[in-house]
Amino acid sequence: MLVYGLINSAVLALMALGFNLTFGISGVANFAYGAIYVVSGFLTWALINNLGLPYALSAVLTIVIIGVFGGLIYKFIIRRIRGLVISEVIATFGISIVILEFLRYIGFIGFKYSLPVFINGSVEILGTFVDIQRLFIIGFVIFLIAALYLFTHYTKVGLAFRGIAQEEHTSLSLGINPDRIAGWSMGMGSALGAFAALVILPLGTITVDSGYDVLISALSVCIVGGLGSTFGVIIASFIIGYAQTITATYVSAHWTMIVSLVAILIILAIRPSGLLGHQKELEERV
Amino acid sequence: MKENYRKERIARSIKARSDDIYALTSYREMWYLLFPRFIPIVGIAIVSYFLPLYWKKVAITTCIFAMLAVSWDFLSNCGLLSLGQALFFGIGSYTAGGLNHYLHLPIYVTIPVATVMGGFISTMILLPVVRLRGIYFAMVTLILPLMLMRLVEATKILGGTEGITGLSPFPNVWFEITLILAAMWASLFGLRRFIASDYGLIFVSMRDNDRATMASGINIYAFKAQALFIGSSICAFCGAFMTHSYQFTGMPVFAMEFSILPIAAAAIGGIGTLAGPLVGAMILVPLSEVLREFGTLRIVFYGLILVICVVALPEGIFHYASRKYNEMERWVKIE
Amino acid sequence: MSILEVNGITKAFGGVKALDDVSVTVEENTLLGIIGPNGSGKTTLVNTITGFVRPDTGSVLFKGRDVIGLPPYRITNMGIGRAFQMVKPFFHLPAFKNIIVPLASPRVRASSGGKYGDKDAVALDVLEEVGFERDSSVPYKTASVLPHGYLKRLELARLLALKSEIFILDELFSGLSIAEVTSIIPIIEKILLDGKTVVMVEHRLKELFRIADKVIVLNYGKKIKEGPPKEILEDEEVKKAYLGVEV
Ligand SMILES: Nc1ncnc2c1ncn2[C@@H]1O[C@H](COP(=O)(O)OP(=O)(O)OP(=O)(O)O)[C@@H](O)[C@H]1O
Ligand SMILES: [Mg+2]
Numbered sequence: 001m002l003v004y005g006l007i008n009s010a011v012l013a014l015m016a017l018g019f020n021l022t023f024g025i026s027g028v029a030n031f032a033y034g035a036i037y038v039v040s041g042f043l044t045w046a047l048i049n050n051l052g053l054p055y056a057l058s059a060v061l062t063i064v065i066i067g068v069f070g071g072l073i074y075k076f077i078i079r080r081i082r083g084l085v086i087s088e089v090i091a092t093f094g095i096s097i098v099i100l101e102f103l104r105y106i107g108f109i110g111f112k113y114s115l116p117v118f119i120n121g122s123v124e125i126l127g128t129f130v131d132i133q134r135l136f137i138i139g140f141v142i143f144l145i146a147a148l149y150l151f152t153h154y155t156k157v158g159l160a161f162r163g164i165a166q167e168e169h170t171s172l173s174l175g176i177n178p179d180r181i182a183g184w185s186m187g188m189g190s191a192l193g194a195f196a197a198l199v200i201l202p203l204g205t206i207t208v209d210s211g212y213d214v215l216i217s218a219l220s221v222c223i224v225g226g227l228g229s230t231f232g233v234i235i236a237s238f239i240i241g242y243a244q245t246i247t248a249t250y251v252s253a254h255w256t257m258i259v260s261l262v263a264i265l266i267i268l269a270i271r272p273s274g275l276l277g278h279q280k281e282l283e284e285r286v
Numbered sequence: 287m288k289e290n291y292r293k294e295r296i297a298r299s300i301k302a303r304s305d306d307i308y309a310l311t312s313y314r315e316m317w318y319l320l321f322p323r324f325i326p327i328v329g330i331a332i333v334s335y336f337l338p339l340y341w342k343k344v345a346i347t348t349c350i351f352a353m354l355a356v357s358w359d360f361l362s363n364c365g366l367l368s369l370g371q372a373l374f375f376g377i378g379s380y381t382a383g384g385l386n387h388y389l390h391l392p393i394y395v396t397i398p399v400a401t402v403m404g405g406f407i408s409t410m411i412l413l414p415v416v417r418l419r420g421i422y423f424a425m426v427t428l429i430l431p432l433m434l435m436r437l438v439e440a441t442k443i444l445g446g447t448e449g450i451t452g453l454s455p456f457p458n459v460w461f462e463i464t465l466i467l468a469a470m471w472a473s474l475f476g477l478r479r480f481i482a483s484d485y486g487l488i489f490v491s492m493r494d495n496d497r498a499t500m501a502s503g504i505n506i507y508a509f510k511a512q513a514l515f516i517g518s519s520i521c522a523f524c525g526a527f528m529t530h531s532y533q534f535t536g537m538p539v540f541a542m543e544f545s546i547l548p549i550a551a552a553a554i555g556g557i558g559t560l561a562g563p564l565v566g567a568m569i570l571v572p573l574s575e576v577l578r579e580f581g582t583l584r585i586v587f588y589g590l591i592l593v594i595c596v597v598a599l600p601e602g603i604f605h606y607a608s609r610k611y612n613e614m615e616r617w618v619k620i621e
Numbered sequence: 622m623s624i625l626e627v628n629g630i631t632k633a634f635g636g637v638k639a640l641d642d643v644s645v646t647v648e649e650n651t652l653l654g655i656i657g658p659n660g661s662g663k664t665t666l667v668n669t670i671t672g673f674v675r676p677d678t679g680s681v682l683f684k685g686r687d688v689i690g691l692p693p694y695r696i697t698n699m700g701i702g703r704a705f706q707m708v709k710p711f712f713h714l715p716a717f718k719n720i721i722v723p724l725a726s727p728r729v730r731a732s733s734g735g736k737y738g739d740k741d742a743v744a745l746d747v748l749e750e751v752g753f754e755r756d757s758s759v760p761y762k763t764a765s766v767l768p769h770g771y772l773k774r775l776e777l778a779r780l781l782a783l784k785s786e787i788f789i790l791d792e793l794f795s796g797l798s799i800a801e802v803t804s805i806i807p808i809i810e811k812i813l814l815d816g817k818t819v820v821m822v823e824h825r826l827k828e829l830f831r832i833a834d835k836v837i838v839l840n841y842g843k844k845i846k847e848g849p850p851k852e853i854l855e856d857e858e859v860k861k862a863y864l865g866v867e868v
Binding site (some may be wrong): 089093102104216 | 287315367369374386411414415421422424425426427428430432433434436437439440534542546549550553557581582583585586588589591592593596600
Binding site (some may be wrong): 500 | 673694695697698703705710711712713714721722723725726727729781
C-alpha cells in the first residue's frame with residue numbers, strides 16, 4: 001500500500017505538472033489539457049498501429065507534435081484574447097470539447113486502444129508485486145521535476161519563463177517577449193501532458209472520458225497545492241495520492257474522488273489560496 | 287491619392303442625449319423603446335403556447351437554459367466567473383426532488399423552498415472561494431459539480447446512480463410554460479433593473495476593480511456572497527423546475543452540459559448585458575434540437591461555435607444588434 | 622494631537638525589504654509629504670496603513686486604535702481614505718455613478734442624512750468640488766473615456782464622498798500638467814481648511830514643498846530624514862538619494 005500510494009501520487013503529480021507549468025508562467029488556465037492528454041494517447045496508438053512506426057519513435061514524435069500543437073493553439077487563438085480571463089477560459093474549454101467529442105464521434109472507444117508498456121513484468125517490493133511500468137512512473141516524475149528545476153534555473157529560456165511569471169511588464173522592458181514565452185509555456189505544458197499520457201496510459205485503456213478525469217485531477221491537485229507552485233503541486237499530489245489509496249484499500253474504490261473533494265473543501269476553508277499559493281488576496285501592486 | 291473613409295456612428299434620438307433622464311415625446315419614440323422589449327415577450331409567449339407538445343418541451347428547456355445563462359452573466363458582471371452552473375442547478379434539483387420524494391411536499395412548496403435553500407447551500411459551499419478572484423473561482427466551480435456527482439454515486443444517497451423517479455408532475459403543460467416564461471422574464475428584467483439601481487451598482491463595480499470598491503468602504507465579500515446567492519437561487523429554481531418537469535432527479539443534473547451551454551449562450555449572445563445570453567440561449571438550444579440527429583457531433587459544434595465566437599465576434603450578437611438599432615452608421619471621407 | 626501613528630513597520634517581499642522599521646507620526650489637520658526615489662517603499666507604506674498589505678512587524682494607530690489586520694473596507698470606514706497611484710476607476714460606469722459606490726458605504730450611511738436623499742445629486746455635488754463642470758456632459762461620461770486628469774480628480778472625489786478624515790494621496794499629481802496641478806492644489810487646501818488631514822506621496826517636489834507642513838524621506842525602505850520642507854531641501858543625504866533629481 002505504501003508503494004501504491006507513492007505510485008498514485010506520482011501519477012497525480014505527472015498529470016498536474018503540465019497544467020501547472022502553463023498556468024504558473026503565462027497565467028493561462030489551459031482547460032484543453034485533458035483533451036491534449038487523450039489526444040496524445042490516440043496519436044501514439046495511431047502512429048504505432050496505422051503507420052507501423054516503432055514505439056520509441058512514435059512516443060518522441062507524439063511529444064513533439066503535441067508540443068507544437070499547444071504552441072499553435074496559443075499563437076492562433078489564445079494570443080488574441082490574452083488577458084480576458086472569461087474569453088481564455090471559454091476558448092480553451094471550447095477546444096477541449098471539440099477535441100474530445102470529436103474523438104468520441106469518430107469512435108475511439110473500446111479495449112483495443114491501449115499503449116504497450118515499456119517493459120513487461122513486475123518486481124516485488126516490500127512484499128507487494130508492482131509492475132515495472134509503475135516504477136517507471138515514479139522514476140519519470142523524479143526525472144521531470146529535476147529537469148524542470150534545472151531548466152527554469154539554469155537555461156536562458158527557463159529564466160525568461162520565471163521572469164514572465166514574476167513580472168510581465170518588467171520582463172518586457174528587459175527584451176523578453178512575453179507572447180513568445182507564453183507560447184512556449186503552452187507548448188511545453190502540452191508536451192508534458194503528452195509525456196504524462198505516454199507514461200500513464202499503458203496501465204489501462206485510452207478512453208475519451210479520461211480526458212475530463214485528467215483535467216479534474218490536475219485541477220484538484222493544483223487547487224490544493226496552490227496554483228502556479230510546482231512544489232505545492234508535489235506536496236498536494238502526495239496528500240491526495242495517499243489519501244486516495246488509503247480510502248481505496250480500507251473503504252471502497254468508489255470513494256476516491258470524494259477524498260479529493262473533501263481535500264479541496266478543507267484546504268479552501270483553511271487556506272483559500274492553496275497550500276503554497278502565490279495567489280494572494282490583496283498583496284498585489286496597487 | 288487613395289481616399290480614406292472612416293465609419294461615423296451617430297446615435298439615434300432620445301437615449302443618446304442623456305444617460306439618465308429623458309422624456310418621451312411621441313408615440314414613435316415610445317414604440318422605438320418598446321419594440322425590442324415587447325416583441326420578444328409576446329412573440330415567444332405566442333410561439334410557446336401554440337407549438338406541438340414535443341416542441342413545447344423544447345421551449346421549456348430553452349427557457350431553463352436562458353435563465354442559467356442570465357444567471358451566469360449576472361455572476362460574471364459581479365466579477366465571479368462561474369464554470370459550474372451545474373452545481374447550483376443540481377443542488378436545486380436534488381433539494382426539490384428530496385423534499386418531494388421523502389417528505390411528500392407538494393410542488394408549490396418544493397420549488398420555492400428549493401430555490402432559496404439551493405441558493406443558500408451553494409453560497410455556503412463557495413463562501414471560502416469568494417475571497418479569491420478570477421480563474422481560481424472558476425476552477426473550483428468547474429470541478430465541484432463533477433465531484434458531487436461522484437459523491438452521490440459512491441454514497442448511494444438520494445437514489446444513487448438511479449436517481450429518484452416518480453416525482454410529482456406539474457398539473458398541466460400550460461401551467462408549466464406560463465411559470466417558466468414568467469420566471470425567465472422576471473429574472474431578466476429584474477436583474478437588469480437591479481444592476482442599474484444604486485445598490486446593484488456596487489455589484490457591478492466589483493467586476494471593474496474590486497480594490498477600489500474596497501477602498502470605497504464596501505465589504506466586497508459580503509456583496510459577492512449576496513451576488514452568489516442571487517445567481518445560484520435562479521439556477522436552483524431552474525433545477526427544481528426541471529426536476530418536476532421530468533419527474534426525475536439524478537446524477538445527470540450535475541452534468542457538464544448545464545455548465546457549458548449557458549456560457550456558450552452568453553459568449554454568442556454577448557457578455558455583460560444579461561439580455562445577450564438570453565438571446566444566445568434562444569438560438570443555441572433550439573438549434574441543438576435540430577442537430578440532434580448528429581448525435582455527439584452536436585457537442586463538437588458547440589465547442590467550435592464557442593471558440594469562433596470568442597475569437598472572432600467578441601462583443602456578441604446582442605451588442606452588435608443593439609448598436610445597429612441604436613446608431614446610424616455612415617462612411618465619411620477623411621481629409 | 623497626532624491622529625495617525627505608524628510604529629516600526631517592517632515588510633519584506635521575498636528578499637526585498639520594502640519597508641525597514643519605519644515610524645511616522647501625522648499630526649491632525651496638517652499635510653505630511655512622503656518622498657523618496659522609485660521603489661523606496663512609499664506605496665507599500667500606504668498599503669500597510671490602508672490594510673492592503675499586512676506588515677511583518679509594527680503597528681499603525683489611528684486615533685489610538687490599532688488597525689493592522691483589519692480589512693481595507695473596515696479601515697476605510699474608520700475614516701482613512703486612500704487614492705491609488707494607478708488610477709483604475711469603475712470603467713464601465715459613468716463618472717457620477719463611480720461616486721455612488723462610496724456613498725453606499727456604511728460610513729456615509731451612518732452620517733447624518735447619508736441614508737436618505739438623492740445620491741445622484743450628492744455625487745454631482747462632490748464631483749463639482751473636484752472640478753467636474755456640473756452643467757457639462759463630463760460627469761455623465763463613462764469613466765473609460767475620461768482623460769487622465771479627470772480620473773485623478775475622480776479618485777479625490779471618492780475620498781471626499783467618503784467624508785474621510787485622513788486623505789492619503791498616492792502620487793496624485795503624477796502625469797498631470799502644471800496647469801492641472803495648480804487647479805487641484807486649492808482643492809487640497811480646502812480639505813485642510815475643513816479640518817481634515819492629508820498625507821501626500823509625491824515625486825513633484827516643487828509643488829509638494831509649497832503646501833507641506835512636514836516631509837519624510839524614504840530610501841530603500843528606510844526613513845532617512847524627517848522635517849519641515851526647508852530642512853529637507855538642504856539636507857545632503859536626501860540630495861544624494863535623489864542624485865540627479867532637481868529640486
Ligand atoms: N506585491 C509586491 N510583491 C513583491 N514586491 C513588491 C510588491 N509591492 C512592492 N514590491 C517591491 O517593494 C519595493 C517598494 O515598492 P513601492 O511600490 O512601495 O515603491 P514606491 O516608493 O511606491 O515607488 P514608486 O515611486 O515607483 O511608486 C519595490 O522594490 C517593489 O518591487
Ligand atoms: Mg508608488
